[in-house]
Amino acid sequence: MGRKILLEKINVEGINTYDVYRKEGGYEAVEKALKKMTPDEVVEEVKKSGLRGRGGAGFPAGMKWSFIAKPEGVPRYLLCNADESEPGTFKDRYLMEKNPHLLIEGMILSSYALGCNTSYIYIRGEFMWILRILEKAIAEAYSNGWLGKNIKGSGFNLDLYVTPGAGAYICGEETALIESLEGKRGNPRMKPPFPAVKGLWQCPSVVNNVETLASVVSIINNGGDEYAKIGIGRSTGTKLISACGNITKPGVYEIELGLSVEEFLYSDEYCGGIKGGKRLKACVPGGSSVPILPHYLVTKTAAGEQRLMSYESLADGGFATGSMLGSGGFIVFDEDQCIVRNTWNFTRFYHHESCGQCSPCREGTGWMEKVLHRIENGHGHMHDIDLLWDVQRKIEGNTICPLGDAAAWPVAAAIRHFREEFEWHINEPIKCLEKNYGLVKEPELAV
Amino acid sequence: MHNMETTESNIQFKPETLKEIDRIIKQFPEGKQKSAILRILHMAQEEFGNWLSVDVMDYVSRLLHIQPIEVYEVASFYSMYNLNPVGKVVIEFCHTGPCCLVGAEKILKHIETTLNIKPGETTSDGMFTLKAAECLGACGYGPMLQIGETFYENLTEEKVDNLLLTFRTMHS
Ligand SMILES: Cc1cc2nc3c(=O)[nH]c(=O)nc-3n(C[C@H](O)[C@H](O)[C@H](O)COP(=O)(O)O)c2cc1C
Ligand code: SF4
Ligand code: FES
Numbered sequence: 001m002g003r004k005i006l007l008e009k010i011n012v013e014g015i016n017t018y019d020v021y022r023k024e025g026g027y028e029a030v031e032k033a034l035k036k037m038t039p040d041e042v043v044e045e046v047k048k049s050g051l052r053g054r055g056g057a058g059f060p061a062g063m064k065w066s067f068i069a070k071p072e073g074v075p076r077y078l079l080c081n082a083d084e085s086e087p088g089t090f091k092d093r094y095l096m097e098k099n100p101h102l103l104i105e106g107m108i109l110s111s112y113a114l115g116c117n118t119s120y121i122y123i124r125g126e127f128m129w130i131l132r133i134l135e136k137a138i139a140e141a142y143s144n145g146w147l148g149k150n151i152k153g154s155g156f157n158l159d160l161y162v163t164p165g166a167g168a169y170i171c172g173e174e175t176a177l178i179e180s181l182e183g184k185r186g187n188p189r190m191k192p193p194f195p196a197v198k199g200l201w202q203c204p205s206v207v208n209n210v211e212t213l214a215s216v217v218s219i220i221n222n223g224g225d226e227y228a229k230i231g232i233g234r235s236t237g238t239k240l241i242s243a244c245g246n247i248t249k250p251g252v253y254e255i256e257l258g259l260s261v262e263e264f265l266y267s268d269e270y271c272g273g274i275k276g277g278k279r280l281k282a283c284v285p286g287g288s289s290v291p292i293l294p295h296y297l298v299t300k301t302a303a304g305e306q307r308l309m310s311y312e313s314l315a316d317g318g319f320a321t322g323s324m325l326g327s328g329g330f331i332v333f334d335e336d337q338c339i340v341r342n343t344w345n346f347t348r349f350y351h352h353e354s355c356g357q358c359s360p361c362r363e364g365t366g367w368m369e370k371v372l373h374r375i376e377n378g379h380g381h382m383h384d385i386d387l388l389w390d391v392q393r394k395i396e397g398n399t400i401c402p403l404g405d406a407a408a409w410p411v412a413a414a415i416r417h418f419r420e421e422f423e424w425h426i427n428e429p430i431k432c433l434e435k436n437y438g439l440v441k442e443p444e445l446a447v
Numbered sequence: 448m449h450n451m452e453t454t455e456s457n458i459q460f461k462p463e464t465l466k467e468i469d470r471i472i473k474q475f476p477e478g479k480q481k482s483a484i485l486r487i488l489h490m491a492q493e494e495f496g497n498w499l500s501v502d503v504m505d506y507v508s509r510l511l512h513i514q515p516i517e518v519y520e521v522a523s524f525y526s527m528y529n530l531n532p533v534g535k536v537v538i539e540f541c542h543t544g545p546c547c548l549v550g551a552e553k554i555l556k557h558i559e560t561t562l563n564i565k566p567g568e569t570t571s572d573g574m575f576t577l578k579a580a581e582c583l584g585a586c587g588y589g590p591m592l593q594i595g596e597t598f599y600e601n602l603t604e605e606k607v608d609n610l611l612l613t614f615r616t617m618h619s
Contacts, residue, residue, distance in 0.1 A: 075476075087543045087582040118476075125489065125527045126539075126583050128596045161474040166485050166525030169581065183481035183517075185524040201479060242587055245548045250587035288544060288582075329586070331545050345544045349581050 002269075003230055005218045005238050006211065007254040010098050016133065018140035021101040027146055029220040030108050034154035037220075042113035046216060048224030050236035055081055055172075055209030056287065056327040058311050061216075067196040068114055069204040077205040078116045079181065080107060080213055082123040082130075083165055083172035087288035087349060088329025091240035092210035094252040096123075096130050099214075100137035104160065106213035108146060109220055111158050114206055118159045121210075122177050125166040134162045169353035173401050174207035176355065187355050188401035211240055232258030235310035239328055246334035248272030261285070261307040261314075262299040264330075271332065278334040281439055282417075285314050286326020288346050289406035291413030292339070293323050296442040319413065338436045339421050343414040344372035350407035361404040364395040368411055375422060378429030385422050389415055458506045464490055468510065480511050484521055487511070488528055497537055497576075498529035526580070534569045534576040535618045539593040542566075543582040546589035554590040555579070557604045561611060574615060 014020035021027075033042050047062030068076060080103070084092045096103055103121070111119045123131050138160055141147045149157050163181060165171045171180045175189035178200050199205025215237060219227045228236045235257035241264070244250045249272040255264060264270045265280075274280050283298045284290060301307050302321035307314065314325045333342070351365035368391050371384050392408040399405070415422060418440055425432040460468065468487055475482040487507055488499060495503050504518040511518075522528045529537070540555055555566075558577060562570050566579035585591045588600035599610060 084584045085582060088545050088586050090584045090586050090588075093584050120474075124584065125485070125525070126580075126593060128489070159474075163474070163482070164486055164489060166489065167527035167580075168525050180485065181482060182479070183484040183511075183521065185520055201476070244545045244586040244589070252587070329545075331548070331586070333548060337548060342544050342547070345542075345547055349543055352581055 002254070002256045002259060003238060004254050005230075006095060006099075006102070006214055006240060007252075015099050016097075016101070016137070018101065018137070018144060021099070022144075025221075026101055027105055027144075029217045030105055030112075030146060031152065033109055033112055033220055034152055034156060039113045039115055042109060042220065045219055045224035046113070049215075049219045049227035050224075050231075050234060051212065051215055051219060051227065052235070052311065053209055054211035054215070054239065054328070056086065056289070058325065061208065061212050064196070064208075065110075065114055065206060067194070068206055069197045070115065071204070075118065075203050076114055076116045077200045077203060078107065078111045078114055078119040079174075079177065079200065079205055079207045080119070080121040080210060081172060081174065081177060081207050082121050082127070082210050083169075083177060084127070084210070085124055085169040085172050085353075086327045086329055087346070088244055088284060088331040089242055089287050089327045090244075091242040091252050091328055093127060093130060094242075095210060095214055095240065096127075097133060100134050101141070102214045102217060103134070103210055104137055104141050104146075106216045107160060108141075108151070108158060109216045110206075110208065110213050111160075112156055116206075117157050118161075120181060120200075121160070121162040122171070122181055123162055123164055124171075125164045128164060131162050131164055138162065168355075169349075170355045170401075170403060173403060176401065177207060178205065185355070187357050188403075190400055230256055232308065232310050233312060235312060235325075239309070239325070241309065241328045241330050243271050243330040243332070245330075245332035246275045246278065246337070247332045248275050255309055257308075257310045258313075259309045260299070261309055264309055265299065265332070271330075274332065274334050276334075278336065279439060280332065281335045281337055282333040282339065284323070284329070284331040284333075284410075285309075286324045287329035288331070288349065289409060290324040290326040291319055291322070291409050292417065293413075294417040294440055294442075297321055297417075319409070320416070323413070335439055336436055338376070339414055339418040340372065340376045340425050340432075343411060344369065344376045346410050347372050347407065350403065354403060354407070355401075358399040358404065360395045360398045361407065364391050364404070365407045367391055368407070372411075375425050376432075378425065378432050380422075380426045380429075382423070382426055384426070385415060385419065458495065458502050460490070460494060464494060472511075481513050481517065484511060484513075484518065485525070488518075488522060492528065497533045497535070498531060529576075532569075534574050536574060536594060536614045537576045537578060539578045539580040539583065540566070541581070541583045541585070541589065541591050541593075542579045543586075545582070545586035546591060549589045551590040554602050554604065554607060558607060558611075561608070574618060575611070 051061045052058040171186040176186040180186040195205045280295045301316045347369045356362045392411040395404045396408040421437040508515040508518045569576040590602040591600040
């Protein structure tokens, strides 16, 4: 059994209520921090823990916090990113729904560390019922003196609010989130200035994912050093993985970073293997934006080593033979799935979600969608594959925000590993409508 | 598009909604009341028939002391807002990759055939509007759809049939 931190109490009856959460040791980290620690000491513990952002990019949380500008007399804001819209990702929802006080406690600690007196949770509009769960828990926290003025006599004030989006994946990007929170369209901002200097209402702001903030609670309770002992190398701690697709047991799992992909995918404690005893075709291990891995690169790296669920191991081999841990959205494809169709579907998603500010992203995603659609439907030409490659390459790195890259990478990886399946669609325009290609061959290793 | 005659219309939130709006505006600093717009538009949609008419958007702009264009801009950007009349029941059906791996396309076809509409359309009796939605954060429990604030997950054709029947009975 792997170590549980975030989901340790998830099945305790009534953990979503204040009384039970408190009885189970809830808010002790806040008590400890406010009584015995300075804000800088809280930041120090988070730095020591090695905690990395759980929203996708994996940037060290303590370091991000230390960048926040502190001009005299200007408020600072902590913004919790609960937009959770990356296809394959549904972990934050689970945590907020089942244990809302854990996020609230993490936000009090983090706001204290950063010197914020007002903080917001920005939650995707479709999760309105979770917004209500959070508001209820926040009200309980206020009435028990954990929020508001002079929290537990410490002199620290904090107001915490939840505010909804309204259906826009791009609002998960931190500067788009800020624009949206200001009541505008979710158009990402040019950086610099970074949010740490000019964020919400041009004030210094930090944006962190739900899971990142919730992880701070155990770091303060047990110390950063203890947290750093969990996991492997620079992938410290535990990570929530939302597993979906063609597996026996889809769901949200907490793993110790460093668990082998093989155990995660095939053991009964986690995914329970491919559904219906079918063969594995491919896996997108970190949400739709990260490169897809063909079956022979999922459980081992190109060098033949065991692939682990960690930032480093999933990225081993770079984009040539690796992928990314990303948001932890683990999407599994069985042998009956069509890679071209899925790539088209993902590209349609990015085209739909592009905010339209940069032409490479706005036009490129639409163009790729169109080309993929014709290949999938048996109308493709061989040069379409090169065209796709060319378009994705011209999007990557040429846009205001990383959505452009996120749209380009899945196309690049699909062509890189599944070119023969694309070619088959073009050579077999009738057959490709009736059946799927099956598994791709593992390339001979050049010795 | 803007009808001058209707700006003085008698659109008005219920008193309890206005109180709630007051509470929400206070969550933001003085002068930053515009931040409440997304939530208020959700409430407007709920109270004024599932969509945002120009009159409703103008009303919201007056409540927030901002220009009407600032409301139109926002309302047209986010996919949850309907800018045209919709049915009594709006079905948001997820058709993104992970849900398709577990059979979403087949269920969507089934809904299309049963209701005889395509995504983006409303049944002739004005009962159902079908919208194809992008990933709703329920990928492990697909196929799935959302109606109002509720997610219906792990759908089968049978479950969908029962669901449609329940809503039809509830609204007729
Ligand atoms: C298009 C796009 C969508 C994103 N969506 C999310 C999201 O839904 N949730 C999230 O936490 N981060 C999302 N991110 C990452 C955020 O921009 C940001 O890096 C993150 O919230 C920082 O928090 P962390 O350091 O705690 O991970 C997204 C980024 C991009 C470019
Ligand atoms: S990359 Fe795409 S989503 Fe990001 S700012 Fe440019 S157009 Fe908008
Ligand atoms: S893909 Fe359907 S909910 Fe995520």
